[in-house]
Amino acid sequence: MGIPFDKLKPPKWGGEVPAPVEREPLVLGTDCVIDPPVILSPMAAVTNSPYRKLCQAMGAGLTVTEMVSDKGLVHGADRALEMVDLQPGEGPVGVQIFGKDPEMMAEAAKVAQAMGADLVDVNMGCPMRKVVSSGHGAALLREPERVRDIFVAMSEAVDVPVTGKTRAGWEDTDAIEVAQAMQEGGAAALTIHGRTRCDFYDGHVDLAVIRELVKSVDMPVIGNGDVCDWVSARRMFHITGCDAVMVARGALGNPWVFREIQADLRGEPIPPKPTxxxxxxxxxxxxxxxxxxxxxxxxxxxxxxxxxxxxxxxxxxxxxxxxxxxxxxxxxxxxxxxxxxxxxxxxxxxxxxxxxxxxx
Ligand SMILES: Cc1cc2nc3c(=O)[nH]c(=O)nc-3n(C[C@H](O)[C@H](O)[C@H](O)COP(=O)(O)O)c2cc1C
CATH class of the missing domain: 1.10.1200 (Non-ribosomal Peptide Synthetase Peptidyl Carrier Protein; Chain A)
Structure with missing residues (x-):
């Protein structure tokens, strides 16, 4: 089951335009510089190399591949290798991996690093039934100890930063335990999509839960959910105090969203919509x-x-x-x-x- 077409558009926010925000580039590890701190989300069947390159040219500071299976990478499956087809000059790109076995995830991280990944990201947010029923994606929200082991194994296996992308919780907003487990395991940063697994894509993202998480961990937090223009990016930064924002549905058919947010962060006039x-x-x-x-x-x-x-x-x-x-x-x-x-x-x-x- 895919995401219904009407959910492929983030809901609009009303209210006042928040004041401008200032954010430094986000630096993860020694070499991964995310400048501006605005990221193209991993999106299955969307964030392949043509779209990543386009969004990067429009100002995305980092792009992320669609989620790829740990086993697929380790066993060299054609489909998995194609998803991680990082092109010369593309950089910085994160490779998102889904899996649940720490050893297999560590091996997959090594493959991704060898293929040129600037960071590797663990999928802990995919809500799809076929993914969670096999213990992957958002199912990891209910297994903090396993999450810790996965991050320990992956961080030991590669030199590039290891990050994780999660949701606000499974049914309730209880992602703090899992975030702390990631931190103990050596995660370099955390992305949180402020909806629970049970919310799927319904309603507005919960910015308060992202703010809580920002306060609860000592690693950079990337805010995700309903960012679709410079105003919603400001709102995400302001309300949550996050270090970077990640854009998914707001970038579908709209790669220009990145130059808008980039310009705003630099204090420059917002570029007009494309003619x-x-x-x-x-x-x-x-x-x-x-x-x-x-x-x-x-x-x-x-x-x-x-x-x-x-x-x-x-x-x-x-x-x-x-x-x-x-x-x-x-x-x-x-x-x-x-x-x-x-x-x-x-x-x-x-x-x-x-x-x-x-x-x-
Ligand atoms: C078509 C589509 C595919 C997605 N695929 C992935 C994926 O492979 N990995 C992942 O972590 N999230 C995936 N997501 C979730 C997004 O990365 C993001 O967390 C979510 O859409 C909320 O952000 P938004 O409000 O900016 O859309 C996908 C979302 C969409 C719409």
Whole structure:
């Protein structure tokens, strides 16, 4: 079971715009510098190398691969190795591993390090039934001792920082014990998605629980959940006191979110939303990179969901939906993008008038 389409968009927050925040780059270990402290979340079937590179070019200080199985890495399974296909010049990239056996996790961490990972991250938050029923992902929230052993084994096995990504708890917000176990095991940092496993993706993220965790541990905390623009990033930093923010759904079809947050952290004006022409160029660049990495056939199949995200909630989305099933060549894909941009014409004119500098 995947995540329903309507949950692939973080809920909006109302209220006042928080005051600007200042944050130093986050340095983990000796060499892993996350600058700006804004991270592209691991996302299954999304954060492959074309999207990681695009988000990095837009200002993400770190990107993370989708979760990859410890056994898959250790046994050299094609699918696992492809997920960790780190490209030269991509850096800094984290490799996220899921598993539950400390020895196997340590071996997998060694493989990830040898493949160029700048850090390795342990998945302790995946809520999917098939993952937790085998003791992986969020199931680790209920096993602090195992978590400690996993971090001890992995930290001894590799030189790069070992981090963990967790949720606010299983059913109640009780992640503090597991966070402390990570710390005792030698974790370099912790990411917390402020929803419990039972919340899945419902409701708003609980910022108070992230703040509690920040106060309870002596390692950097990365706040995650519902960050989708510079305002929500400020809110996450302000309310929780976290050291960095991680963006998942807010980056779907919106790699520009990283330059917004980066500019805000630097005290620079927020860049305008991309013009239709800029958007066309960026989407095409994403597609070219996809073709270079995975070839035409796979690009035509997998790029469809990205196109829907790029044009989400606009007339262009409807136009694209009608054409998706017949997209078999790059020319079909490009024509679809042009049609979506054309369908948004009136919207774009209004946009251009309200953002006169956007084309510069
Ligand atoms: C399509 C999708 C795939 C995801 N895959 C992973 C994953 O592989 N590993 C992980 O730790 N979290 C995964 N997540 C969870 C996100 O990393 C993030 O914790 C969650 O979406 C909350 O952040 P957001 O409100 O910014 O979306 C995924 C989320 C989405 C939407």
């Amino acid at each position: 239709p022409e800029r958007k066309r160029q960026t989407v095409r660049r994403h597609i070219e990179s996809y073709v270079d990495t995975f070839g035409v056939e796979r690009t035509c199949r997998e790029i469809r969901k990205h196109l829907l995200w790029y044009f989400r909630d606009t007339p262009g989305e409807k136009v694209l939906r009608r054409r998706l099933s017949s997209m078999e060549t790059i020319a079909d894909v490009t024509a679809g993008i042009d049609a979506a941009i054309e369908a948004n014409h009136g919207i774009d004119e209004r946009f251009a008038k309200s953002h006169p500098r956007a084309n510069s």
